[in-house]
Amino acid sequence: MQEAGTIEIQGSNPICISFASQVDPKTAPALLAVAGNAVNAGHDEIHLLLSTPGGNVGEGIAVYNFLKALPVPVVTYNTGKVDSIGNVIYQAGTRRLCATTSSFMFHGVGFAVEKAHFEMKQVRERLEMIKNDQAMISDIMVRHTDLSADDVENLFLEMAFLSAQEALNRRITDEIRDIRLPNGLPVQQLVFQG
Structure with missing residues (x-):
């Protein structure tokens, strides 16, 4: 009998990452390598425990596309905070669960500038890059949730923080629950040194 809150396992050889x-x-390719190696090792289901402040849009889109392409189900869990491009990675799950004390944060795409000189052509290129990145993120969020493109744009503009319940109401997540790993489930933890 399954304990309340314990992760539901469908595969016969699952792994938790x-x-x-x-x-x-640095971190995105490491996640891709671990997930790819898990499949190559015969694991037939991946449970991805995710907590991220976000980061690089291109890397996040690449992780999303890779996880969606894997020949095994990937179940994603928000175990704390899934922010920014982390929301896209989270949407790669065939099932998406979040802890009762988790949250989701959205903001628009930007870029950092340190002592840079821009001419009009470069400003236009940067603007087009931002528009393209936001359109990709919006498309993914609309495809997997109950959000419209206007809803996503408003979340970007508001720099919105959503509770687990708000995320469930908008179908950003499929379920809210306490998350417990079952006995015997192998766990691969990615640790990065600063």
Whole structure:
């Protein structure tokens, strides 16, 4: 009998991967490698425990596309905070669950500038890049949730924080529950040194 809150396992050889990090050119490829190696090792279901402040849009989109392409189900869990591009990765789950004490944060795409000089052509290129990134994120969120493109744009403009219940109401998540790993489930934890 399954204990209340215990992760529901469908596969005969599942694995749990824990990712609690920023999404960047170092961490995203590491997550892809662990997920790919899990499939190559014969694991038939991946449970991704996710808590991230977000990070690089391109890396986040690549993780989303890779997880969606895997030949095994990927179940995603918000175990704390899923912010920014982390929301896109979270949507890669065939099932999406979040802890009762978790939250989701949305904001628009931007870029950092340090002592840079821009001409009009470069400003236009940056603006087009931002529009493209926001359109990709919006498309993914609309495809997997009850949000419209206007809803996503408003979340970006508001820099919105949503509770687990608000996320459930908008179908950003499928279920709210206490998350407990069952005995014997192998866990691969990604740890990154600063």
